Amino acid sequence: MRAGYLMAAWAAFVLSAALCGPVFAADAQNFPKVREFRLQMAMPEQAVACIECHKQQTPGIFADWADSGHARSGVTCLDCHQAQPSDPDVSQTHFAYYGKKEMPYGEERYRIPISAAVTPKDCSRCHPDQAEQYAGSKHANTLEIIWKIDFWLNDGMNNAVERKTGCYACHGTVLKLDKNGVLSPETWPNVGVGRVNFDGSLGSCTSCHTRHAFSPAEARKPEACGQCHLGPDHPQIEIYTESKHGAIYATDGASYTWDSAPGTWTPGVDYRAPTCAACHMSGSGGVKSTHDVTERLAWESQAPLTVRPQDFKPFPAKTDWKAEREKMKSICRQCHSKAWTDDHFVNADAAVLNYNEVYFKPAKARLDEMYAKGLMTKKPFFDENLEWQFYELWHHEGRRARMGSLMMAPDYAWWHGFYECKHRLGEFMEGTHKLLESGQKAYQYPDFPGAGGSTVKPPEIFGNKQ
Numbered sequence: 469m470r471a472g473y474l475m476a477a478w479a480a481f482v483l484s485a486a487l488c489g490p491v492f493a494a495d496a497q498n499f500p501k502v503r504e505f506r507l508q509m510a511m512p513e514q515a516v517a518c519i520e521c522h523k524q525q526t527p528g529i530f531a532d533w534a535d536s537g538h539a540r541s542g543v544t545c546l547d548c549h550q551a552q553p554s555d556p557d558v559s560q561t562h563f564a565y566y567g568k569k570e571m572p573y574g575e576e577r578y579r580i581p582i583s584a585a586v587t588p589k590d591c592s593r594c595h596p597d598q599a600e601q602y603a604g605s606k607h608a609n610t611l612e613i614i615w616k617i618d619f620w621l622n623d624g625m626n627n628a629v630e631r632k633t634g635c636y637a638c639h640g641t642v643l644k645l646d647k648n649g650v651l652s653p654e655t656w657p658n659v660g661v662g663r664v665n666f667d668g669s670l671g672s673c674t675s676c677h678t679r680h681a682f683s684p685a686e687a688r689k690p691e692a693c694g695q696c697h698l699g700p701d702h703p704q705i706e707i708y709t710e711s712k713h714g715a716i717y718a719t720d721g722a723s724y725t726w727d728s729a730p731g732t733w734t735p736g737v738d739y740r741a742p743t744c745a746a747c748h749m750s751g752s753g754g755v756k757s758t759h760d761v762t763e764r765l766a767w768e769s770q771a772p773l774t775v776r777p778q779d780f781k782p783f784p785a786k787t788d789w790k791a792e793r794e795k796m797k798s799i800c801r802q803c804h805s806k807a808w809t810d811d812h813f814v815n816a817d818a819a820v821l822n823y824n825e826v827y828f829k830p831a832k833a834r835l836d837e838m839y840a841k842g843l844m845t846k847k848p849f850f851d852e853n854l855e856w857q858f859y860e861l862w863h864h865e866g867r868r869a870r871m872g873s874l875m876m877a878p879d880y881a882w883w884h885g886f887y888e889c890k891h892r893l894g895e896f897m898e899g900t901h902k903l904l905e906s907g908q909k910a911y912q913y914p915d916f917p918g919a920g921g922s923t924v925k926p927p928e929i930f931g932n933k934q
Contacts, residue, residue, distance in 0.1 A: 707880050827889045
């Protein structure tokens with residue numbers, strides 16, 4: 469009886485397999501790629517040596533690492549810093565420790581080549597998607613962008629010291645070695661978002677996830693972005709602080725859940741009002757998280773003339789602004805109605821076009837007229853007062869007006885923005901009228917302070933073609 473039952477069951481199974489086989493095969497085509505994870509929890513003795521030595525020599529570094537997700541996952545110093553012996557940036561000074569018996573673990577058997585500069589390529593071993601997204605962003609390519617558009621660099625109007633302590637601290641340096649094979653102080657230390665690394669990768673993940681905690685919570689807070697996005701020319705952190713979003717964060721931010729797993733940070737559950745990362749990077753409302761801050765933007769609000777991201781000539785985005793605007797609206801609709809969201813962007817777009825048509829275009833046309841009539845000289849920029857007036861119209865007041873409107877900060881939209889645009893444009897036009905009426909050329913500064921920076925574009929980015 470049992471044998472007969474088994475035979476009948478087997479026949480039914482074979483028949484169903486024959487009927488359903490092609491369906492299974494078709495469904496298999498839709499299966500996502502199986503992700504592979506491999507973590508060795510047991511540390512090699514060289515990794516133990518790193519940890520124990522740094523525990524004594526640099527206890528702050530050890531404490532940050534010990535409290536990190538990396539440590540909880542068994543990721544050690546070597547997993548990030550280990551280099552190939554042939555790598556150009558292998559630390560020679562670090563090798564010296566292995567010959568010092570008085571140092572903890574100062575023995576040759578613990579000798580490992582390491583590099584101080586950990587790069588996105590290193591991080592991509594465990595975070596490939598994030599590294600790929602970041603590589604295509606304006607952050608990663610910011611050195612290329614500023615060398616294409618920045619007068620300070622191209623005309624050599626600031627010097628190496630000013631660039632290293634200012635511009636390159638945020639934008640990044642091109643890492644170089646000195647004559648002794650050690651990272652040069654001219655380019656190091658540096659964690660700029662567009663740093664050019666020896667392995668060809670761009671940027672530094674520690675710009676936002678500071679070492680050695682590498683905390684997602686830290687990068688989600690507005691203060692992380694406010695390290696660079698502040699001041700007269702791009703005051704996003706000040707704008708955020710003035711906005712309702714910032715006011716709610718100031719009130720309730722301590723109660724937010726900051727350490728949710730990537731891709732699960734949810735409005736209304738983990739936080740009440742968004743931060744910079746919530747709007748521009750985190751996943752929400754069916755919109756996937758991204759490390760490409762170029763996404764979700766419908767305007768290049770930092771450009772002299774506001775254009776769509778794909779029309780920004782120094783670095784055209786590989787996106788469609790309408791699709792990206794819809795992503796941003798989807799983020800907004802997690803907390804706002806459709807009508808509120810749509811109307812906000814109607815007003816924001818109107819402010820952008822107001823800046824373009826009323827302020828920038830008339831000023832640019834007048835500047836071009838002054839150059840054409842020989843009343844001002846194009847090169848170098850900043851050697852005439854009216855060039856400063858034009859520059860600050862778009863680079864300072866114009867940016868504040870646009871960004872304040874887009875990010876809901878009325879004081880920046882008006883008093884720090886359009887009000888100042890009116891003042892600046894009035895002075896600019898008055899100055900140009902006087903020159904046009906008199907036919908006199910603009911006064912040129914004979915001794916420009918702090919100039920002399922190299923005007924050679926980095927060959928690591930542009931090749932040998934200038």
